Amino acid sequence: MTALVTGATGFLGSSVVRQLLADGVDVRVLARKGSDRRNIAGLKLEVAEGDLTDAASLARAVAGCQSVYHVAADYRLWVRDAAAMNAVNVAGTQALIRAAVAAGVNRIVYTSSVAALGIHKDGTPSDENTPSTLDDMVGVYKRSKYLAEAAVHALIKTENAPVVIVNPSTPIGPRDIKPTPTGRIVVEAAAGRMPAYVDTGLNVVHVDDCARGHILAHDKGIVGERYILGGDDHTLGEILAMIAKLADRTPPKIQLPIAAVLPIAYVAEFTARLLPNWEPFVTVDSVRMAKKKMYFSSRKAETYLGYTHRPAIEALQDAYRWFHDNTLKS
Numbered sequence: 001m002t003a004l005v006t007g008a009t010g011f012l013g014s015s016v017v018r019q020l021l022a023d024g025v026d027v028r029v030l031a032r033k034g035s036d037r038r039n040i041a042g043l044k045l046e047v048a049e050g051d052l053t054d055a056a057s058l059a060r061a062v063a064g065c066q067s068v069y070h071v072a073a074d075y076r077l078w079v080r081d082a083a084a085m086n087a088v089n090v091a092g093t094q095a096l097i098r099a100a101v102a103a104g105v106n107r108i109v110y111t112s113s114v115a116a117l118g119i120h121k122d123g124t125p126s127d128e129n130t131p132s133t134l135d136d137m138v139g140v141y142k143r144s145k146y147l148a149e150a151a152v153h154a155l156i157k158t159e160n161a162p163v164v165i166v167n168p169s170t171p172i173g174p175r176d177i178k179p180t181p182t183g184r185i186v187v188e189a190a191a192g193r194m195p196a197y198v199d200t201g202l203n204v205v206h207v208d209d210c211a212r213g214h215i216l217a218h219d220k221g222i223v224g225e226r227y228i229l230g231g232d233d234h235t236l237g238e239i240l241a242m243i244a245k246l247a248d249r250t251p252p253k254i255q256l257p258i259a260a261v262l263p264i265a266y267v268a269e270f271t272a273r274l275l276p277n278w279e280p281f282v283t284v285d286s287v288r289m290a291k292k293k294m295y296f297s298s299r300k301a302e303t304y305l306g307y308t309h310r311p312a313i314e315a316l317q318d319a320y321r322w323f324h325d326n327t328l329k330s
Helices: 011-022 055-062 082-102 139-159 181-190 207-220 236-246 258-274 284-289 299-305 312-326
Strands: 002-006 026-031 046-049 067-070 107-111 163-168 170-172 196-198 201-206 226-229 232-235 254-256
Touching: 002 011, 011 026, 011 067, 011 207, 026 055, 046 055, 055 082, 067 082, 067 207, 082 107, 082 139, 107 207, 139 163, 163 207, 170 181, 170 207, 170 312, 181 236, 181 312, 196 236, 201 207, 201 236, 201 312, 207 226, 207 299, 226 299, 232 236, 236 312, 254 258, 258 284
Parallel strands: 002 026, 002 067, 026 046, 067 107, 107 163, 163 226, 170 201, 196 254
Antiparallel strands: 201 232
């Protein structure tokens, strides 16, 4: 069997690739010309150069494949051009699935996000059935993932696309080379550059457990169903304390109200618009999202897929070790 993996040069996608190879699957990856390929260096796989915005390249990439893992996404909490993000996350997803259907692919695993799900106001964990609307989506990224998942459901109904949907929570672990917004938290906290925090919460999952969940969804998932691939719920304060302990630092003690951080985010975004190569560490959308604890339940995936996850501290340990060896400075 040959499986095409998009996003293979990135954080989660590279873990999916490694696990497929370990399972004896022939892997082809879609990679942009000139992309950073350190995450797949030395792996026995085929590279199909292309782009989610180039339909012809997608047709070439899926030819002869029996499975597709569509992991690629533009994952940023702040962008200068919303249309560019939608071109990848929404239109690119539609184009890839249509190409896969035309090529006769047997199974497609689409990597959505818990960002597309509803959040309970009382902080209790959400699941696959927690309702949400486009108006509930804060920011360009969350809106793009909501619209993309809606487009996938439409293709399942109208074009019989054999898609199983997975919704990762907050993957953490090795090979976060960009890094992702969550990876930046680990880097900054480990370096002692996060002296304060807000009262919010995240669901932390080891990236390799999340990747294994993708393969379980491929093998056992039901077309048209969504499965949350998450881990442990923790407050941001707890997460920062764990990182501080790993880095042998004192954890931050100052908890700031949301109202105090929002003006800082506006200033950071204004500065970013003046400096083309600089991205704000704190964004208006991330502060608005922090008003709710983003807790999720993986019970459905555990029950029907046999999905399991390790404790959050192990994900943070592996992330810290990788960042320490690759990016952190003493």
